[in-house]
Every structure is written in structure tokens, then in C-alpha cells.
Amino acid sequence: MLLVKKISLVQFKNYPQRVFGFEKRIVGITGRNGSGKTNLLDAIYYLCFTKSYFTSTEAQNVHYNTSGFRLEGIMERSGKADKVVCTLKEGKKDVALNDDSYDKFSRHIGHFPAVMIAPDDAEIILGGSEERRRWLDALLSQLSAGYLDHLIAYQKILLQRNGLLKTIAETGQNQDALLEIFDDQLVAHGIPVFEARRNFLEPFIPRVQALYDYLAGKHEVVDIKYQSPLLEMDFSKLLITNQLKDKTLQRTSAGIHRDDLQFLLDDHPMKSSASQGQRKSFLFALKLAQYEVISLHKQFPPLLLLDDVFEKLDQERVARLIKLVRSDDYGQVFITDTHADRLLQAFDGDGDIIQLIHM
Numbered sequence: 001m002l003l004v005k006k007i008s009l010v011q012f013k014n015y016p017q018r019v020f021g022f023e024k025r026i027v028g029i030t031g032r033n034g035s036g037k038t039n040l041l042d043a044i045y046y047l048c049f050t051k052s053y054f055t056s057t058e059a060q061n062v063h064y065n066t067s068g069f070r071l072e073g074i075m076e077r078s079g080k081a082d083k084v085v086c087t088l089k090e091g092k093k094d095v096a097l098n099d100d101s102y103d104k105f106s107r108h109i110g111h112f113p114a115v116m117i118a119p120d121d122a123e124i125i126l127g128g129s130e131e132r133r134r135w136l137d138a139l140l141s142q143l144s145a146g147y148l149d150h151l152i153a154y155q156k157i158l159l160q161r162n163g164l165l166k167t168i169a170e171t172g173q174n175q176d177a178l179l180e181i182f183d184d185q186l187v188a189h190g191i192p193v194f195e196a197r198r199n200f201l202e203p204f205i206p207r208v209q210a211l212y213d214y215l216a217g218k219h220e221v222v223d224i225k226y227q228s229p230l231l232e233m234d235f236s237k238l239l240i241t242n243q244l245k246d247k248t249l250q251r252t253s254a255g256i257h258r259d260d261l262q263f264l265l266d267d268h269p270m271k272s273s274a275s276q277g278q279r280k281s282f283l284f285a286l287k288l289a290q291y292e293v294i295s296l297h298k299q300f301p302p303l304l305l306l307d308d309v310f311e312k313l314d315q316e317r318v319a320r321l322i323k324l325v326r327s328d329d330y331g332q333v334f335i336t337d338t339h340a341d342r343l344l345q346a347f348d349g350d351g352d353i354i355q356l357i358h359m
């Protein structure tokens with residue numbers, strides 16, 4: 001099992017300097033609003049993903065009026081301890097595993113898998129397509145380093161292609177030969193991403209369904225539809241078909257960078273017609289299904305970071321969720337709440353199973 005044994009934070013968000021030791025499989029983090037519970041979860045997330053769950057602006061992770069931060073985690077798996085260190089120093093980031101710095105941070109992804117469930121996750125349903133792609137990409141990247149490599153390469157070429165489209169518009173030059181080279185590269189990296197996205201959903205949806213029914217305590221049909229033009233048209237052909245349009249817009253209008261997922265509840269779009277409670281249940285089902293898939297793939301359970309679940313779910317659903325994460329299939333779980341007594345009560349007042357950390 002993967003366990004975080006210890007984490008030390010220096011100048012990370014609200015923490016000038018702080019060390020936490022984790023002894024149990026279930027760790028409760030309690031404290032008042034603004035006391036740093038979410039930030040601690042985010043620090044754990046950071047050590048797994050080399051970035052914050054909440055922001056891509058590194059400056060926001062640095063403690064006010066200081067210039068950098070350092071996070072160190074001691075992670076244990078099958079009795080072997082690994083040290084992960086992430087630092088930001090003079091604006092430069094470094095990530096090291098056992099004192100060995102990575103050339104590419106992407107190499108770190110998937111070593112220490114984790115799933116975060118946080119209040120803002122509603123954006124996955126309510127927000128724009130980039131929110132859903134981000135969620136799916138983070139998931140698939142943890143399953144396969146190849147996926148992440150293709151995705152990074154694709155995005156790089158996309159920027160170059162868009163740059164070229166701009167140059168063509170500005171200079172009026174014929175650059176079709178170069179455009180064709182970019183197109184070939186986009187296709188080469190785009191197809192594996194497309195296939196991974198498409199193939200992933202079929203076995204995934206029944207898991208979401210089962211978890212939704214379990215959490216909601218009743219059956220409603222959930223569905224996820226993958227929306228990509230590549231389902232209907234060959235990617236090379238798509239790029240050629242859109243070439244004139246792309247030249248006018250000066251950007252690449254069609255491709256896997258515009259893919260989307262549609263979430264449905266009893267055949268209706270969740271975004272517009274599901275109730276808040278239904279959306280919450282679905283999000284938990286989605287994230288827990290993600291947890292299961294990663295667990296199955298890695299042959300060990302990921303870390304589960306549960307932020308503010310008591311604010312989000314009603315008592316019955318919380319009880320079912322707790323029952324689930326207590327089962328042996330689950331790994332280390334971090335769970336925040338403003339009320340220590342409520343959290344302990346959710347675990348039947350059993351202080352042996354849960355370690356409580358008060359901020």
C-alpha cells in the first residue's frame with residue numbers, strides 16, 4: 001500500500017514551516033475555516049503531480065512575502081520509503097525523487113497516484129470543455145506515461161501550427177509544405193490520445209453507474225458520451241477539410257484539443273438539468289470510479305484526498321462514502337472537516353481507525 005508517512009512544508013501557502021507525521025491509513029484533518037486544511041491536501045497532491053490541484057500559477061503557492069517554497073514527502077510503498085522533494089526557488093521549479101532531480105516533471109506522474117475530491121470539482125460538470133479534458137487527461141496520464149508524452153508533444157506542435165497559420169496570414173506566403181509536416185505530427189500524436197480517450201470510457205461508465213447508485217441509494221441512469229470529430233472522420237482528412245477555415249481563423253479549429261465529454265442523467269444533460277445533489281453524487285461517483293481504475297491498473301490503491309465532503313453530501317451519503325473508504329480495497333485517505341467531533345462520529349467514534357490532526 002502507498003502511504004504518506006511524513007510531509008514537511010516550508011513557505012508553502014499559509015505554512016511558514018510545518019511538519020506533519022501520518023501514522024494511520026485514515027487521516028482526519030480538522031480546524032476552522034482558513035486554517036490550512038485544504039492547503040495541506042494540496043501539498044500532498046503537489047508531491048504526486050508536481051503541481052497544485054487548484055492553481056497553475058506557482059506564485060500563489062508561495063507564502064506571502066517570501067520568494068520560494070519547499071515540500072518534502074516521505075512516501076512508503078511495500079515497506080520501501082521514497083523521498084519526494086518539490087521546490088520553487090528564484091522562480092525555478094525542481095522535483096526530485098530520492099535526491100535525483102527529474103529532467104522532465106512528467107516522468108514523475110503516476111509514481112504516486114492520487115485522487116482529489118474538492119468542492120470546486122462541480123466545474124467538471126458545469127464548466128467549459130477544458131475542465132473535462134483536464135480531468136480526463138490527468139486520469140489517463142496517471143495510467144500511462146505514453147499518453148502524457150503524446151499529449152505534451154501534441155500541444156507543442158499545435159502551438160507551432162497556430163504560429164505558422166498566423167505567419168501565413170500576415171505574410172501571405174505559401175507554407176503548405178510546412179503545414180503538411182505539422183499536420184502529420186499532430187495526427188501522429190493525436191491519434192493515440194484519441195484512442196485512449198475513446199477506449200477508456202466503455203469499461204469506466206459501469207463503474208460510475210454502480211458507485212452512483214450506491215451513493216445515491218437509488219438507480220438513475222448515468223452516461224458519459226465522448227464527443228470528438230475523430231469518431232466520424234479521419235484526423236488527416238479533418239485537418240485538410242478545415243484548412244481554409246484555419247487559415248482565416250489563424251488557429252487550428254478542429255482536433256483532440258477540442259474534444260469534450262457529455263455527462264447525462266436519465267438521458268438529459270447533467271449540466272442543465274440535474275439537481276445540485278444529483279451533480280454532487282455524480283462527481284463522487286466519477287472520482288471514485290477514477291480511484292478504482294487507477295487502483296486496478298497500478299495494483300495498489302492511490303491516495304484519496306477528500307476535501308470538505310461533509311459540506312457537500314447529506315448524512316446518509318457521507319455514511320455510505322465512509323463505509324466505502326473504510327473497506328480494505330482502499331488505501332490511505334485524507335479527509336478534512338471543520339468539526340473534529342463530527343468527523344470522529346462518522347467513524348463511529350473509533351479513534352483507533354482514524355488519526356485526527358487538529359490545525
Ligand SMILES: Nc1ncnc2c1ncn2[C@@H]1O[C@H](COP(=O)(O)OP(=O)(O)OP(=O)(O)O)[C@@H](O)[C@H]1O
Pocket residue numbers: 012013014015031032033034035036037038039040059060061062063064308338
Ligand atoms: N500564498 C499564501 N501565503 C499565505 N497564506 C495563504 C496563501 N494562500 C492562501 N493562504 C491562506 O490560507 C488560508 C486558507 O487555507 P485553506 O484553504 O487550506 O483553509 P481551510 O482550512 O481549508 O479552510 P475552509 O474550512 O474554509 O475550507 C487562508 O487564510 C489564506 O489567506
Ligand SMILES: [Mg+2]
Pocket residue numbers: 037038039307308
Ligand atoms: Mg478548505
